[in-house]
Amino acid sequence: MNNLLKLATITISGAFSLANFAFFSNSVKAENQFDVCLRELTASGVTVEDAQTGCADALVPRELSSCVTNISQSTSISAKDALTSxxxxxxxxxxxxxxVSINNTVLTASNKNTQAKVEGDNSQSPLMMALSTCQASLLPTRQSECVIALSRTPQASNPVKAMETCLSAEDFPRDLFPSYN
Structure with a gap:
């Protein structure tokens, strides 16, 4: 009889656990990646219309909103500019x-994001240049690692020059390996 009582208690508590799991699973499933994308973009300051268009067109909406949130919360770049990129x-x-890596490690750490505009382009700050070079790079992680490393050397402490050098290095280095025709 005592074993039967234990079995009944285990069965009843297991049923409650399953009911709680099913309830919480359904509430989590009710919010899909498009819901998350819309919520995060609008919370970042993107207009509802732009958020709807961006999330609807994105291949992975959650990645889009994560990118915008990361940039707009960690830098002074607006959510609208971040969304475009x-x-x-x-x-x-x-x-x-x-x-964010270039901003935190190179620009903010050395107060270079407040310097004068990029030479030859009066409309672009070093931070906006970081956004555009990361966007232009096929391998953004490589780009940030390269910029950070080049900026650590005393001879190349100019972050703008480091961003340009790293981005141009992604092309095949024809100067080092000339073709023989």
Whole structure:
């Protein structure tokens, strides 16, 4: 009889556990990646219309909103500018990490994000250049690692020059390996 009582107690508590699991599973499933994307983009300051368009068109909406959130919360770049850039790349999460890494490690750490505008382009700050070079790079993680490393050397402490050098290095280095025709 005592074993039967234990079995009944285990069965009843197991049933309650399953009921709780089913309830919480359904409430989590009710919010899909499009819901998350819309919520995160609008919370970042993107208009509802732009958020709807961006999330609907994104291949992986959650990655798009993660990119925008990362950039807009960790830098002074607006959510609208971040959305435009994150929307136009294959690897939005990598783009966000690239911009934030360059900003935190190179620009903010050395107070170079407040310097004068980029030479030859009066409209672009070093931070906006970080956004555009990370966006232009096929491998944003490589871009940020390269910029960080080049900026650590005393001879190349100019972050703008480091961003340009790293981005141009992604092309095949024809100067080092000339073709013989």
């Amino acid at each position: 994150c929307y136009q790349v294959r690897r939005p999460v990598d783009l966000g990490n690239c911009v």
